[in-house]
Amino acid sequence: MIQFADEVRRKVYYPDDRRHRLWIKPGFIYALVAIVVALFAAAWIERLVFGMPHIAINEALDQGRISGPHGFPGWIRWTHFFNFLFLTMLIRSGLSILADHPRLYFNDDCTPNSEWIRFTPLKVPVGKRWTAKDDARYLSPLLGLPGYKHTIGMARSWHFLNVYGFILTGIVFVIGLLTTDQWLRLVPTSPAIFSEAWATFVHYATFTLPPEPNGFYGYNALQQLAYFSTVFIMAPISICTGMCMSPALVNRAPWFAKLFGGRQSARSIHFLMMVGFACFLVVHVTLIVLTGFVRNMNHIVLGKDEPTSLGMWLGLTGIAVVVLTWVVAHQIAWRRPRGVQHLNKAISLPLWLATLNRLDPVQTYSARQVSPHMWPNGMLPVREDWLALKANGFRDFRLKVGGLVENPLELSLEQMEQIGRSETVTMHHCIQGWSGIAAWGGISLSKIVEMARPLPSAKTIAFYSFGPALFGGGYYDTQAIASVLKPGAMLAYEMNGAPLGEEYGAPLRLRVDDQLGYKMVKWIERIEFVESEKVVGKGEGGKNEDDEFFDLLPNL
Ligand SMILES: Nc1nc2c(c(=O)[nH]1)N[C@H]1C(S)=C(S)[C@@H](COP(=O)(O)O)O[C@H]1N2
Ligand SMILES: [Mo]
Numbered sequence: 001m002i003q004f005a006d007e008v009r010r011k012v013y014y015p016d017d018r019r020h021r022l023w024i025k026p027g028f029i030y031a032l033v034a035i036v037v038a039l040f041a042a043a044w045i046e047r048l049v050f051g052m053p054h055i056a057i058n059e060a061l062d063q064g065r066i067s068g069p070h071g072f073p074g075w076i077r078w079t080h081f082f083n084f085l086f087l088t089m090l091i092r093s094g095l096s097i098l099a100d101h102p103r104l105y106f107n108d109d110c111t112p113n114s115e116w117i118r119f120t121p122l123k124v125p126v127g128k129r130w131t132a133k134d135d136a137r138y139l140s141p142l143l144g145l146p147g148y149k150h151t152i153g154m155a156r157s158w159h160f161l162n163v164y165g166f167i168l169t170g171i172v173f174v175i176g177l178l179t180t181d182q183w184l185r186l187v188p189t190s191p192a193i194f195s196e197a198w199a200t201f202v203h204y205a206t207f208t209l210p211p212e213p214n215g216f217y218g219y220n221a222l223q224q225l226a227y228f229s230t231v232f233i234m235a236p237i238s239i240c241t242g243m244c245m246s247p248a249l250v251n252r253a254p255w256f257a258k259l260f261g262g263r264q265s266a267r268s269i270h271f272l273m274m275v276g277f278a279c280f281l282v283v284h285v286t287l288i289v290l291t292g293f294v295r296n297m298n299h300i301v302l303g304k305d306e307p308t309s310l311g312m313w314l315g316l317t318g319i320a321v322v323v324l325t326w327v328v329a330h331q332i333a334w335r336r337p338r339g340v341q342h343l344n345k346a347i348s349l350p351l352w353l354a355t356l357n358r359l360d361p362v363q364t365y366s367a368r369q370v371s372p373h374m375w376p377n378g379m380l381p382v383r384e385d386w387l388a389l390k391a392n393g394f395r396d397f398r399l400k401v402g403g404l405v406e407n408p409l410e411l412s413l414e415q416m417e418q419i420g421r422s423e424t425v426t427m428h429h430c431i432q433g434w435s436g437i438a439a440w441g442g443i444s445l446s447k448i449v450e451m452a453r454p455l456p457s458a459k460t461i462a463f464y465s466f467g468p469a470l471f472g473g474g475y476y477d478t479q480a481i482a483s484v485l486k487p488g489a490m491l492a493y494e495m496n497g498a499p500l501g502e503e504y505g506a507p508l509r510l511r512v513d514d515q516l517g518y519k520m521v522k523w524i525e526r527i528e529f530v531e532s533e534k535v536v537g538k539g540e541g542g543k544n545e546d547d548e549f550f551d552l553l554p555n556l
Helices: 007-013 026-050 074-100 152-179 192-205 221-243 254-258 263-290 293-302 310-335 337-354 384-391 413-419 445-452 543-548
Strands: 399-403 409-411 422-429 435-444 460-468 474-480 490-495 509-511 524-530
Touching (some): 152 337, 413 490, 435 445
Parallel strands (some): 399 524
Antiparallel strands (some): 399 409, 435 490, 490 509
8 A cells, every 4th residue: 555645645546435337338238249149149050050160270280390480489489578568567557547537438529428438436417516637536556557546647657668668569579570481370361261260269159179270380260360460450559549649649630530530439449459458368368278388388488399397487487577567667656756757758758859749730620519518627726816806807817927038028818819819729638538629719829929028048938827736736837938839829718709717717728739738727827938847846847747747748
């Protein structure tokens, strides 16, 4: 059990309500059951009516008299191990991310109760303020990395670090396949494989083990198709749907997300791929055990077709190392979160600066596409000055623009309108996974920069909110000046054609469409030009970056 720094943190991370509940839209359950029943029924009918289908056995192959590719060279054995390590780390950290918004949709609005699956016993209450952070759920560290509730900063750091490992492993593996003849073991080369795979399925489905070729020399058809699809179908789809979580990519090239049915459909498919990998893991391990555990372990660990037990013991040690990695990663996430955050930053920040951050957002939505409901986040201001401003419809509000500028400003909402309106309709992406489309009206940030005339030493703008933050203190965040000169970046005082509501950040909020939602400070009080984010708060770039270990530049 982790010791929490204070009671506030304890209540967030280890809340009193830790109930779990899985709910799936009945239609999806019926469809799934129908498919499984149909497959099994077809298998049984075939077996009872026509007899068990015949599967040809390749004698030469079974006796090891084979000229084609066989065995498991070192690069296969090592990539197999690292793949297992990274995949399980991805699943565990992914589950932690999922628990932060425990609902999956096939529509980009994320309207409450339109989800097809939820992992929470709670329905979104009507007529009561219910933020997306209220909606996050506790997840046991036995399942999630790091587990507990609202630990998405650490979960993301681990997820990205392992994504890089997973992709590198995949690249080494595919290069190995293509530069040897090993690809022939995986890639189907004749359509006959499908009928043979079906015959194999009929065996399994009617609880009979099919004649097993010695895996050192060849796979059965179903096995080959399963291996092929994990490598060449599920892994690429997982990577691409993961990319669809990027606000920079989706607000530049929405077509990419639409390949998968949209931003939220991509998120659902990303989840379904995880389920696919998890099912594969269970079936794969079960069959390894059932079809000669000792021999199979020798194959994949030592690359030898021998009945000695060394491979099994080494393999079990490898599995223990992986499990130990889960435990150690969990501990590091709590004891050295800053270290994990910085390690991820060392890789992700340069990578994103070189790629995703170069994509300027373009507006591709129309007012008709505005989401009926936008999940709110953040804690409403309770400060007297904000309450007084609100009582007067924010007529007395003056945005103070100061810091390293030649021309400090004080602007009322009216003055901002007179200076010039900017408008945009874009998709908002929260770090938690939900999205929503809204129309915004406000003053473009390039106008503010132009008027304030930052000194050459100013590289960053800090935005301070009237609102409090989750773990105390006021909310703030920063933007590199270069980021707010991008199209669509504005201080919005209007949302969906009406003055910005209290819930959504009145009187003024930030919009930067190629980044995640937590960068978009609501209830803005003042902004300050500074040398860098290092001089603000704890120096990580914002309240969430400081206290919750979020990324400085979340283009993904
Ligand atoms: N002041 C303040 N601004 C904030 C937050 C907050 O907690 N406090 N939360 C951020 C997060 S995490 C998101 S996703 C968006 C939510 O914007 P919305 O409420 O308009 O959907 O606001 C951002 N701005
Ligand atoms: Mo968010």
